[in-house]
Amino acid sequence: MxxxxxxxxxxxxxxxxxxxxxxxxxxxxxxxxxxxxxxxxxxxxxxxxxxxxxxxxxxxxxxxxxxxxxxxxxxxYEPDGRRAREVSEIRIILETAIAGTIVQNALPEDIDTLRTLAEHFDQMVLNGTMLELYEANLAFHRHLLVLGGNLELVDLITEIRQRTSSAPVSQWRTRARIEQSGRQHHMMIDAIAAGEAERLQELVRQHILQH
Amino acid sequence: MxxxxxxxxxxxxxxxxxxxxxxxxxxxxxxxxxxxxxxxxxxxxxxxxxxxxxxxxxxxxxxxxxxxxxxxxxxxYEPDGRRAREVSEIRIILETAIAGTIVQNALPEDIDTLRTLAEHFDQMVLNGTMLELYEANLAFHRHLLVLGGNLELVDLITEIRQRTSSAPVSQWRTRARIEQSGRQHHMMIDAIAAGEAERLQELVRQHILQH
DNA sequence: GTAGCCTAAATTGGCGCCAATTTTGGATAC
DNA sequence: GTATCCAAAATTGGCGCCAATTTAGGCTAC
CATH class of the missing domain: 1.10.10.10 (Winged helix-like DNA-binding domain superfamily/Winged helix DNA-binding domain)
Structure with a gap:
C-alpha cells in the first residue's frame, strides 16, 4: 500500500x-x-x-x-504589497477587457463545461488538497479565458497569476473567501448565459480584488 | 584608434x-x-x-x-501571423487602459522629457543605426508608460513587445512608417498636454496597429 | 540511375570536479 | 564580558569532458 x-x-x-x-x-x-x-x-x-x-x-x-x-x-521573494496591487490591476485590465468577447463566443456547450468545472472546484473545497483546489481554480479560469479567442492572452494571464507567489498562503487561508470564490464562479457563468457582458466585467473585477 | x-x-x-x-x-x-x-x-x-x-x-x-x-x-521562432495579431491586441488593451492615468499624472516637466525623447527618436531616424533607433523608441515608450504609475505594467509591456521577434525586419523596413511613428509620438504628447485621454487612446491604438 | 542503408562526423546535453567567495565558529585581546 | 579578527567549513558557480542522439555523405544493391 x-x-x-x-x-x-x-x-x-x-x-x-x-x-x-x-x-x-x-x-x-x-x-x-x-x-x-x-x-x-x-x-x-x-x-x-x-x-x-x-x-x-x-x-x-x-x-x-x-x-x-x-x-x-x-x-x-518576500511578499510585496505594491507589486501585488499592481499585478491585480493588470489582471483586472486584461480579464475585463475580453469579457465582451467571451459573452459573444460562448456556446451552450461551453457554458456546460464551465458549469462542470465550477462544480468540480466546489467539490475540491469540500474534500480536496490545497493543490487540487488551486488546479481546479486554474482550470475554470483557463476555460473561461479561452473563450476570449486570444490564446496568447490566456498564457499571459496564467503567467502573471504566478507572479504573486505569496498569494496562496496569505490569500487563500480563509474558508469563507474560498467559498465566496466558488459562488462567484457560478455567478459569472450566469452572466455569460444571460449575455450580460458588463455584469461579467464587474464580477471579474470583484473576483480578482477580493483575493 | x-x-x-x-x-x-x-x-x-x-x-x-x-x-x-x-x-x-x-x-x-x-x-x-x-x-x-x-x-x-x-x-x-x-x-x-x-x-x-x-x-x-x-x-x-x-x-x-x-x-x-x-x-x-x-x-x-518563425513569424506567426496569429501570434503577432494577438500580441498587438494585448498591447492595445494594456496601453490604452492606462491612457487616462497618464494624462492625469503628467506634469509639465514630464511632457518636456517626452518631447526630448521624441526628438531624439527623430534624430535617430535621420542618422542612427537600427539598434539606436530601436532603443530610442523603447526609451520614449518606457517614459510614457511610467507615467501610468504601474511599474509592473511597464515591465510587462516591455517584455511582451519582445515577443514579436520577427517584428524588426518585417515591420520597420519602410522609412515612411518610421517617420509616421515619429510624428505620432509628438501627436501623443500633444494629446497629453491638452489633457485629452480619449485622443491619446486612439493614437496609441493606431500606433500599435500600423506596425 | 535511383533508392535505401550503413558508417562517420558533428552536435547536443548530462554530469562531476575544482576554484572562488562567503559564512560561521572559536579564540584572543582589550 | 564583549568585540574583533582569523581560520575552517560550506556553498556557489564556472568549466570541460564524455556519452547519446542525430545528420549527412557515400556506398551498395536493385
Whole structure:
C-alpha cells in the first residue's frame, strides 16, 4: 500500500520538470517567502542533479519568483504589497477587457463545461488538497479565458497569476473567501448565459480584488 | 584608434549578458527567423563559454523567442501571423487602459522629457543605426508608460513587445512608417498636454496597429 | 540511375570536479 | 564580558569532458 503511494510520488518527480516542482511548492506555501533555496537541499529533496537545480532556479529567477544574490544564492521573494496591487490591476485590465468577447463566443456547450468545472472546484473545497483546489481554480479560469479567442492572452494571464507567489498562503487561508470564490464562479457563468457582458466585467473585477 | 574601438566592443561583450547580446541580434534581424543557433557558433561569436550559451538559449526559449527541439537544438521562432495579431491586441488593451492615468499624472516637466525623447527618436531616424533607433523608441515608450504609475505594467509591456521577434525586419523596413511613428509620438504628447485621454487612446491604438 | 542503408562526423546535453567567495565558529585581546 | 579578527567549513558557480542522439555523405544493391 505504501509502495503504491511511493511509486506515484517517484513517477511524478521523475516525469515533471524540477522547475514545476519547486514552483508548486512555493505556490503551495511549502517553501515560505524569504527561504534560502540551497542547491544541495533541492538536489536531495527532488532527487535530481545539480545542473537541473540550477536551471530551475535560473528559470524561477527569470519569472521573478525567487531572487538571485550573486555568491549568496537564491531565496523566495518576500511578499510585496505594491507589486501585488499592481499585478491585480493588470489582471483586472486584461480579464475585463475580453469579457465582451467571451459573452459573444460562448456556446451552450461551453457554458456546460464551465458549469462542470465550477462544480468540480466546489467539490475540491469540500474534500480536496490545497493543490487540487488551486488546479481546479486554474482550470475554470483557463476555460473561461479561452473563450476570449486570444490564446496568447490566456498564457499571459496564467503567467502573471504566478507572479504573486505569496498569494496562496496569505490569500487563500480563509474558508469563507474560498467559498465566496466558488459562488462567484457560478455567478459569472450566469452572466455569460444571460449575455450580460458588463455584469461579467464587474464580477471579474470583484473576483480578482477580493483575493 | 582601432584599438579603442576594439576595447569598447570587448568591454561590452564582457560586461553585458550573453542573453541580451543574442536577443539584440534577433531583434536587429541579424539572426533571421528559422536560423538554427548552434552552440559552437554562438560560443565563438560572443566569445563566451558553453554553459553561458546554454543558459542564454534556455532563457530565450522561456521567453519564447527561440524554440527548443530536444536533441536537435534551438532555432529562432518563425513569424506567426496569429501570434503577432494577438500580441498587438494585448498591447492595445494594456496601453490604452492606462491612457487616462497618464494624462492625469503628467506634469509639465514630464511632457518636456517626452518631447526630448521624441526628438531624439527623430534624430535617430535621420542618422542612427537600427539598434539606436530601436532603443530610442523603447526609451520614449518606457517614459510614457511610467507615467501610468504601474511599474509592473511597464515591465510587462516591455517584455511582451519582445515577443514579436520577427517584428524588426518585417515591420520597420519602410522609412515612411518610421517617420509616421515619429510624428505620432509628438501627436501623443500633444494629446497629453491638452489633457485629452480619449485622443491619446486612439493614437496609441493606431500606433500599435500600423506596425 | 535511383533508392535505401550503413558508417562517420558533428552536435547536443548530462554530469562531476575544482576554484572562488562567503559564512560561521572559536579564540584572543582589550 | 564583549568585540574583533582569523581560520575552517560550506556553498556557489564556472568549466570541460564524455556519452547519446542525430545528420549527412557515400556506398551498395536493385
Amino acid at each position: 505504501a509502495d503504491v503511494v511511493m511509486d506515484q510520488q517517484q513517477a511524478a518527480s521523475d516525469t515533471r520538470d524540477v522547475t514545476d516542482l519547486v514552483l508548486q511548492d512555493i505556490l503551495a506555501g511549502v517553501l515560505l517567502p524569504g527561504t534560502w533555496l540551497k542547491q544541495i537541499d533541492l538536489e536531495r529533496r527532488y532527487k535530481c542533479t545539480r545542473p537541473e537545480v540550477r536551471r530551475a532556479l535560473d528559470r524561477l529567477a527569470q519569472k521573478r519568483l525567487v531572487e538571485h544574490v550573486p555568491n549568496r544564492g537564491y531565496h523566495v | 582601432a584599438d579603442v574601438v576594439m576595447d569598447q566592443q570587448q568591454a561590452a561583450s564582457d560586461t553585458r549578458d550573453v542573453t541580451d547580446l543574442v536577443l539584440q541580434d534577433i531583434l536587429a534581424g541579424v539572426l533571421l527567423p528559422g536560423t538554427w543557433l548552434k552552440q559552437i557558433d554562438l560560443e565563438r561569436r560572443y566569445k563566451c563559454t558553453r554553459p553561458e550559451v546554454r543558459r542564454a538559449l534556455d532563457r530565450l526559449a522561456q521567453k519564447r523567442l527561440v524554440e527548443h527541439v530536444p536533441n536537435r537544438g534551438y532555432h529562432v
